[in-house]
Amino acid sequence: MTFATAETVATLSAILLSPIRLSEAHRVNQLLADSNSNPSFPQVQQCPPSKGGGICPLQNTCCPIRLSNGTIHSGCIPSDLGASVATCCADQLTGCGVGYQCLEDELNNRPVCKATAEIQDPLVQELPRYPLCHKSKNANFQHIxxxxxxxxxxxxxxxxxxxxxxxxxxxxxxxxxxxxxxxxxxxxxxxxxxxxxxxxxxxxxxxxxxxxxxxxxxxxxxxxxxxxxxxxxxxxxxxxxxxxxxxxxxxxxxxxxxxxxxxxxxxxxxxxxxxxxxxxxxxxxxxxxxxxxxxxxxxxxxxxxxxxxxxxxxxxxxxxxxxxxxxxxxxxxxxxxxxxxxxxxxxxxxxxxxxxxxxxxxxxxxxxxxxxxxxxxxxxxxxxxxxxxxxxxxxxxxxxxxxxxxxxxxxxxxxxxxxxxxxxxxxxxxxxxxxxxxxxxxxxxxxxxxxxxxxxxxxxxxxxxxxxxxxxxxxxxxxxxxxxxxxxxxxxxxxxxxxxxxxxx
The missing domain is CATH 3.40.50.1820 (Alpha/Beta hydrolase fold, catalytic domain)
Known part of the structure; x- marks a missing residue:
């Protein structure tokens, strides 16, 4: 997983979409190093193409999210139970925390997160699903x-x-x-x-x-x-x-x-x-x-x-x-x-x-x-x-x-x-x-x-x-x-x- 400040992501993407010469590879590494040492800007993670290719906050889990216009972007599961390896649900709108699976509560006809065997805490065997958040015009966590x-x-x-x-x-x-x-x-x-x-x-x-x-x-x-x-x-x-x-x-x-x-x-x-x-x-x-x-x-x-x-x-x-x-x-x-x-x-x-x-x-x-x-x-x-x-x-x-x-x-x-x-x-x-x-x-x-x-x-x-x-x-x-x-x-x-x-x- 690659981490970068948002200000570097566009530059990195442009570089990575073209054949990388040695000088460009050095520039990528320098951009990443500079971004991770600069508190003026938030540190974010670049999501892989399979997860929408967008950006999420650090320690969030990247998931593909289907926006209202039908396009696929990167959605984010927060870190409370996300821990970077949470579960993306098939609806491409919600997610579940680590150790949970995306299921339906048939009795109440609603989507839920059900704990797997690794979750022993009796208080949280079933939880609501996380709504995926995503970078947008009104949610620009790329800039502080x-x-x-x-x-x-x-x-x-x-x-x-x-x-x-x-x-x-x-x-x-x-x-x-x-x-x-x-x-x-x-x-x-x-x-x-x-x-x-x-x-x-x-x-x-x-x-x-x-x-x-x-x-x-x-x-x-x-x-x-x-x-x-x-x-x-x-x-x-x-x-x-x-x-x-x-x-x-x-x-x-x-x-x-x-x-x-x-x-x-x-x-x-x-x-x-x-x-x-x-x-x-x-x-x-x-x-x-x-x-x-x-x-x-x-x-x-x-x-x-x-x-x-x-x-x-x-x-x-x-x-x-x-x-x-x-x-x-x-x-x-x-x-x-x-x-x-x-x-x-x-x-x-x-x-x-x-x-x-x-x-x-x-x-x-x-x-x-x-x-x-x-x-x-x-x-x-x-x-x-x-x-x-x-x-x-x-x-x-x-x-x-x-x-x-x-x-x-x-x-x-x-x-x-x-x-x-x-x-x-x-x-x-x-x-x-x-x-x-x-x-x-x-x-x-x-x-x-x-x-x-x-x-x-x-x-x-x-x-x-x-x-x-x-x-x-x-x-x-x-x-x-x-x-x-x-x-x-x-x-x-x-x-x-x-x-x-x-x-x-």
């Missing part, structure tokens, strides 16, 4: 944009994918075309291209709005490990915002400051999303009831915490999908032994950490983000944050099969067969602080919504739970489900948007 905020990070750039190009340089016609904005936040793997492609497939499945009317954005929170070691702060790529790559599951997910470039180390990851929303509302002219921000897994953690702290979150609908943990509004946690809510006892190993930010509203003495400190610095500020969170439009999108309680470390550790995890959790976070919220993502969602009802009963008007049956921890299947499509692409009711003054800085 650079976003600069004059007020928040004038000397740095945030990488992002966009269905409609650079959002900071639009003309009047482009502004009037857009009816819906969808901002998608990736998970711990920082695979924004995969999320962008998967979300674009969901947009195509929706009857309304039309794809041309949806502005789809996918920011990428880069860590130093994503960039080549030759990047210097004085270079063009040295302007890219980066976060600590040593923090488990990403420091960006709880509002941490960037660590590079040095001129932007006071920029919180929440500042970045604020800047996107501000730009959309000013440049694109979107009304407040047509912007949705969705995050899955670690991205879901990011979105829930951003919705809690951000002044800009009042202008959007936020969708929190299958996170491993939440920021609680009270020091109480559900005690399974007594069936009641209480402050954990002294026997808990994490008694002094479980309610600190990112799991609760107490500020750690080590908190370095001014964004977080400014909002949690005293009880009055914290109470104001909680009060306004009650009126934020938040949808909790949860898969019924996201119930595995095995940690990622358990899955990776070499253990005897008798202690092998019974299920695959996709990196469930299992620290003491996480476990105190529940044993798995489904249970943690149930407990968190129970907590909301107890602490701020009025939140039930604005905070909704939407269940996706038959889906586990998988962003593509969550987004493209009927429930996901309704939540992500329906027009929010403007009379449910409750204006409230921002917290004083």
């Amino acid at each position: 944009q650079r976003f600069v905020s004059p007020s928040k990070f004038p000397t740095a750039e945030m990488l992002y994918y966009s269905s409609h190009g650079d959002i900071q340089h639009w003309n009047h016609h482009q502004q009037n075309m857009i009816h819906k904005v969808l901002i998608v936040i990736h998970g711990a793997n920082r695979n924004a291209d995969d999320y962008f492609c998967s979300a674009s497939a969901a947009v195509l499945r929706a009857s309304q709005p039309l794809p041309d009317q949806v502005l789809l954005l996918a920011p990428r929170f880069v860590v130093p490990q994503d960039l080549p070691p030759t990047v210097h702060l004085g270079t063009e790529t040295g302007r890219i915002l980066q976060w600590d790559g040593n923090a488990p599951n990403g420091a960006w997910r709880y509002g941490a400051n960037a660590i590079a470039p040095l001129t932007a180390t006071n920029v919180s990851s929440f500042d970045v999303l604020d800047a996107f929303v501000e730009t959309i509302r000013s440049h694109v002219g979107m009304s407040c009831n047509r912007i949705t921000v969705v995050g899955h897994s670690s991205g879901g953690q990011f979105v829930q915490r951003w919705a809690l702290l951000s002044d800009q979150a009042q202008h959007v609908q936020t969708v929190v999908a299958n996170p491993s943990s939440y920021a609680y509004l009270t020091p109480q946690r559900y005690d399974t032994n007594t069936g009641s809510w209480k402050v954990p006892g002294a026997q808990k190993d994490c008694l002094h950490r479980y309610n600190q930010w990112e799991w609760g509203m107490e500020m750690s003495k080590d908190e370095t983000s001014e964004y977080v400190r400014r909002r949690l610095q005293n009880r009055n500020q914290t109470d104001a944050v909680i009060e306004r969170f009650a009126t934020r439009q938040v949808v909790y999108l949860v898969g019924t099969l996201d119930r595995c309680n095995a940690s990622s470390s358990d899955e990776e550790r070499s253990t005897p067969a008798t202690t092998k995890p019974w299920c695959y959790s996709h990196g469930l976070e299992t620290t003491c602080m996480d476990h105190i919220q529940g044993s798995n993502r489904w249970e943690r969602n149930v407990r968190y919504l129970e907590m909301l009802k107890l602490v701020i009963p009025s939140s039930q008007k604005y905070h909704k739970r939407v269940v996706v049956p038959g889906v586990g921890h998988d962003h593509s299947l969550m987004f493209s489900s009927p429930q996901g499509l309704e939540v992500l692409l329906s027009k929010s009711s403007s009379d449910e948007m409750h204006s409230i003054n921002p917290i004083a800085s």
Whole structure:
């Protein structure tokens, strides 16, 4: 399999279609080497002719896809269960993950993915099929944009994918075309291209709005490990915002400051999303009831915490999908032994950490983000944050099969067969602080919504739970489900948007 940036694919194709001389072969190798060392552009894979001859994000599986005009192109199965060797279905529209076969559910007359003998996880023996995403005018994962905020990070750039190009340089016609904005936040793997492609497939499945009317954005929170070691702060790529790559599951997910470039180390990851929303509302002219921000897994953690702290979150609908943990509004946690809510006892190993930010509203003495400190610095500020969170439009999108309680470390550790995890959790976070919220993502969602009802009963008007049956921890299947499509692409009711003054800085 050959990997290249999209900017090199056309050149490579032209070279490879003609007899290759030694000098041209050297040029091909140089193009590939240059593309794989340049973080300014996404790395993609060239699909073989038998799979359409097009392009897919790295670690996706290439499949032939039959487009509406009858032509065959390259479709892509996302990486959650794709892992580059997934199963292309005969309909040339769908696919199944590794270890699954494309079959029909005769009882319900619908196409499904059935597990083969190699899939032992009892939770996911049958799954919906993946809709193939593909490179198109509105899903150009071949090119990554650079976003600069004059007020928040004038000397740095945030990488992002966009269905409609650079959002900071639009003309009047482009502004009037857009009816819906969808901002998608990736998970711990920082695979924004995969999320962008998967979300674009969901947009195509929706009857309304039309794809041309949806502005789809996918920011990428880069860590130093994503960039080549030759990047210097004085270079063009040295302007890219980066976060600590040593923090488990990403420091960006709880509002941490960037660590590079040095001129932007006071920029919180929440500042970045604020800047996107501000730009959309000013440049694109979107009304407040047509912007949705969705995050899955670690991205879901990011979105829930951003919705809690951000002044800009009042202008959007936020969708929190299958996170491993939440920021609680009270020091109480559900005690399974007594069936009641209480402050954990002294026997808990994490008694002094479980309610600190990112799991609760107490500020750690080590908190370095001014964004977080400014909002949690005293009880009055914290109470104001909680009060306004009650009126934020938040949808909790949860898969019924996201119930595995095995940690990622358990899955990776070499253990005897008798202690092998019974299920695959996709990196469930299992620290003491996480476990105190529940044993798995489904249970943690149930407990968190129970907590909301107890602490701020009025939140039930604005905070909704939407269940996706038959889906586990998988962003593509969550987004493209009927429930996901309704939540992500329906027009929010403007009379449910409750204006409230921002917290004083």
